[in-house]
Amino acid sequence: MNVSTMNFSVEPCTQETVIIRVGKALDFRNAAEFKTVCQEQVRSGVRNFILDFTDTGILDSTGLGSIFSLYRQVSPLEGQVVFASVSRPVQVVVQLTRTYKVFRQFPTVEAAREAVL
Amino acid sequence: MDGHTILVVEDEYTLRRLLEYRLGKLYRVRTAANGEEALEQIAEQLPDLIISDIMMPKMDGFALQAALQERRETRAIPFIFLTAKADEQSRLRGMRTGVDDYITKPFDIEQLLVRVERLLERTHYYRNQLDERIGQDFSRRLMPKKLPQASGYRTFFHNQPREHGGGDLFDWMEARPGVYFITIGDVMGKGLQAKFYAFSFLAYMRSILHALISTTDSPAELMTRMNQVLMDDPPMEETFASLLLMRWEPERNTVTYANAGHCRPLLVLRDQARVIEYSDLVLGLNPHATFKDTTFELPPNSALLTYTDGIVEQRMRTGEMLGENGLASFLPPALGKPQPIEWLLNELLQQSEAPEFQDDILVFWLERMKQPEEQRSGPRWFSPFLDTTEAKP
Numbered sequence: 077m078n079v080s081t082m083n084f085s086v087e088p089c090t091q092e093t094v095i096i097r098v099g100k101a102l103d104f105r106n107a108a109e110f111k112t113v114c115q116e117q118v119r120s121g122v123r124n125f126i127l128d129f130t131d132t133g134i135l136d137s138t139g140l141g142s143i144f145s146l147y148r149q150v151s152p153l154e155g156q157v158v159f160a161s162v163s164r165p166v167q168v169v170v171q172l173t174r175t176y177k178v179f180r181q182f183p184t185v186e187a188a189r190e191a192v193l
Numbered sequence: 194m195d196g197h198t199i200l201v202v203e204d205e206y207t208l209r210r211l212l213e214y215r216l217g218k219l220y221r222v223r224t225a226a227n228g229e230e231a232l233e234q235i236a237e238q239l240p241d242l243i244i245s246d247i248m249m250p251k252m253d254g255f256a257l258q259a260a261l262q263e264r265r266e267t268r269a270i271p272f273i274f275l276t277a278k279a280d281e282q283s284r285l286r287g288m289r290t291g292v293d294d295y296i297t298k299p300f301d302i303e304q305l306l307v308r309v310e311r312l313l314e315r316t317h318y319y320r321n322q323l324d325e326r327i328g329q330d331f332s333r334r335l336m337p338k339k340l341p342q343a344s345g346y347r348t349f350f351h352n353q354p355r356e357h358g359g360g361d362l363f364d365w366m367e368a369r370p371g372v373y374f375i376t377i378g379d380v381m382g383k384g385l386q387a388k389f390y391a392f393s394f395l396a397y398m399r400s401i402l403h404a405l406i407s408t409t410d411s412p413a414e415l416m417t418r419m420n421q422v423l424m425d426d427p428p429m430e431e432t433f434a435s436l437l438l439m440r441w442e443p444e445r446n447t448v449t450y451a452n453a454g455h456c457r458p459l460l461v462l463r464d465q466a467r468v469i470e471y472s473d474l475v476l477g478l479n480p481h482a483t484f485k486d487t488t489f490e491l492p493p494n495s496a497l498l499t500y501t502d503g504i505v506e507q508r509m510r511t512g513e514m515l516g517e518n519g520l521a522s523f524l525p526p527a528l529g530k531p532q533p534i535e536w537l538l539n540e541l542l543q544q545s546e547a548p549e550f551q552d553d554i555l556v557f558w559l560e561r562m563k564q565p566e567e568q569r570s571g572p573r574w575f576s577p578f579l580d581t582t583e584a585k586p
Contacts, residue, residue, distance in 0.1 A: 104382070137359070137435075137502065141381030144433045144478050168516075172502075173435060173454035174474045177482075 084113050093124040093192055095160075095185055098132045102139030110139070114146045123155030126188045130161040135169045147178065156180070160188035197313055198223060198238065202231040202245035202257065203275070212244065215302055216309070228252025232260060235267060242313060244305075247276040258292060271312045275300065324385055329354065331388035335362050335395060341373045343443035349558040351534045353550065360391035360434070361501045361555040364399065368406045371444050374415075377499045377557060378436035378455060381475075390432045397422055397429070398436075412438040412451035413484040416476070420453070420484075423477035433477040437499055446561060448497060449488040456505060459521055460489065461496040466524035468517055469497075496528055496560035503552035509544055527558075534558050 084106075087095040094117055102110055114125065125146060129135075147157045158180045162170065170176050182188035198221040203209040209224050216222045223240065225231035227249040234240075243261075247254035254274055261267040273294040294308050332354040340348040352363065360380030367373050376398060380391040401418050409415065416438055423429050435455035441448050450458070454475035459466045471487040491497060498520075507515045523540055527533040534556050542548060 136506075137379060137381040138387075141431075141433050144381070144475075145431055147478065148430065172456065172472075174472055175454070175478070177474050178479055 084110060086113060086117065088122075089126070089189060089193065091121055092155075093126065093189075094122050095126045095128055095189070097128045097130075100131055101134035102132060102142070103134050103136040104138035107138045107142040110142045111145055114142075115149075118146075118149055118153075123150050123153050124192050125150065125155070125157045126160050126185060126192060127157065128160050128185050129163050129166045130185075132163050132166050135166045140169060140173065140175070143179075156192060158182060158188050158192060160185045197221065197241040199309065200225065200231060200234055200240035200243045202226075202228065202243065202249070202254070204246060204249040211302075215306070216244075219306070220309075228254065228257030228260070231257055235261070235270075239266065240270060241316070242271045242273070242309060244273045244275050244309070247274055255286065271316055273305075273308065273312070275305070328385055328388055331385070331392060332361075335388070335391060337364060341365050341367065341375070341441070343371070343373075343441075345562055346443055347558075347560045347562060349532070349534045349556075349560075351538065351554065351556045353554040355503075355550065355553050359553050360387035360394075361503075361553045362391050362395050363555055363557060364395060366399075366402060366406075368402075368410075368440075371442060372410070373441040373443075374402060374406070374412070375439045375441055375499075375557070375559075376436060377501065377555065378434050379501050380432060380434045390429075391434075393429065394423075394432060394434055410440060410449075411486055412440055412449060413486040416451040416453055416473075416484040417482075420476045420482050421480065424480045429477070433475055435475050439499070441559065446491045447488055448491060448559075449486050451484045451486055453482075453484065456500055456502055457517065459498045459517070459524060460491075461498055461524040461528055462492070463494055463528060464525060466498070466521035468521065491559075491561045493561055494528060494563040496524075496533070496558055498524060499557045499559075501553065501555040503550060503554045504541070504556060506552055507541065507550055508546040510546055512546070515541065528560065529563075533560065 084099055085097045087097070089095060096113070127143065143157065150157060159170070160182045161184055162181055170179070180191070182191060199216055200223050201209060201212045201216065202225045203212065204226050209226070213222045213224055223234050225234050229252045231243070231245065245254045245257055254276065258272060261270065261272070272292045273296060274292050275296050275298065277298045293312055296305060296308070332352070336352050340350055342348065350363065352361070354361070360382055362378045362380065363376070365373055365375040378394070380387055380394050382390060398419060401422065402415060405415055405418060416436065419436070423432055436453045437450060437455040437458065439448050439450040452472040454472060457472055458469045460469055469489060471485060473484045474482040505515050505517060505520055509515055509519065523537060527537045530536045538554070
């Protein structure tokens with residue numbers, strides 16, 4: 077079952093893994109909401125997050141910070157945060173901040189799902 | 194739904210439900226049947242506005258209003274009396290206790306909705322203005338009052354925060370005669386929170402630099418230590434920052450830098466500008482992150498441009514963001530200009546989609562002159578925070 081929020085949809089894969097469709101933008105306007113959505117998932121036992129950036133045209137530093145918070149939350153739990161279908165604007169930010177050293181990237185959500193599960 | 198929470202305090206069940214239904218289309222609504230219940234609700238979560246009846250069992254509206262006035266965190270919550278007490282004495286008493294509006298029953302629900310909206314708008318406006326003033330004050334304090342000076346060089350700086358601004362920071366120190374450390378960074382986030390974290394981060398950074406500078410000259414080693422601080426110290430655990438830390442030695446004409454995911458500097462030459470490539474991971478994300486020192490030489494008649502992301506994220510008339518390459522294409526003609534940053538920003542704005550920058554702008558320009566004798570004394574400073582006479586000596 078998909079859980080829709082204002083900007084993000086969460087698709088469970090297993091008890092420990094979800095796909096989050098990031099949508100058009102992850103920036104200072106909705107980063108807090110993203111954090112809340114992720115925290116709810118972590119509380120319910122999710123450790124692995126596949127972030128789907130197919131439609132994402134904007135990722136600013138506040139949005140990226142919210143992904144970092146998630147990473148710091150799940151890392152001690154042996155969890156993962158991976159990026160899938162990374163759009164060009166997201167790729168620019170990932171390159172600039174060198175965060176590809178931390179977040180594995182996959183060309184499609186399917187490929188990410190296969191690697192994580 | 195715009196996220197505002199309204200508390201309706203009304204003992205009459207039907208009216209309470211009606212208000213809950215109508216207001217609920219626009220706001221989050223919580224309800225209470227009397228003043229006592231309202232105080233319990235308020236203790237759980239502060240509402241953005243309260244609509245209260247006056248005559249209620251247990252605790253009436255006047256007593257509720259008086260209780261709210263006693264506490265600092267509740268006395269400023271906008272408060273509307275909605276009451277059957279239409280007599281002038283009650284109205285005056287209500288207004289004297291500091292309520293923001295007084296509506297008598299029977300009332301027009303549309304009129305109530307308009308008044309609620311206006312009150313929320315006004316509160317939002319004042320809060321925003323206050324945040325903006327505090328944010329500007331933080332911005333001003335995050336910036337240095339003077340620039341480094343060295344023979345054969347010109348230095349320029351510009352900072353322009355937008356509205357509440359973000360966590361841009363700039364700092365420099367002369368570690369020992371002729372050796373300067375310059376830092377440009379961006380603490381992730383927006384608004385006052387980012388400003389506050391940038392302030393704390395700057396304090397950390399300065400302490401680390403002062404403490405370790407006698408033991409190392411390596412920006413990479415200093416960066417590693419800063420990353421550890423951010424990773425280990427609980428108050429800073431939600432702080433992530435991109436940072437460029439440079440050691441500038443004017444007598445050798447060299448810059449050695451470590452870059453933690455910050456916008457890459459541009460070396461401006463007479464005929465081209467090129468990206469100074471090497472960069473590592475942002476700070477605060479990985480305790481095992483490693484950082485590397487890279488050294489390059491500044492030839493005569495060249496400049497180093499360092500900046501935060503607001504400038505490269507500016508949308509141009511083409512609809513595209515400026516980007517590193519776009520910025521590089523504007524730079525060579527700025528060399529040697531009396532005010533290179535001012536010139537550059539004007540040129541950029543002429544080809545921008547909007548007539549002003551859409552985000553915070555922070556730019557530092559370090560120029561090695563053609564010949565040492567061309568040097569003029571004093572740093573040049575271009576900042577909206579200073580008055581014109583001070584800004585352009």
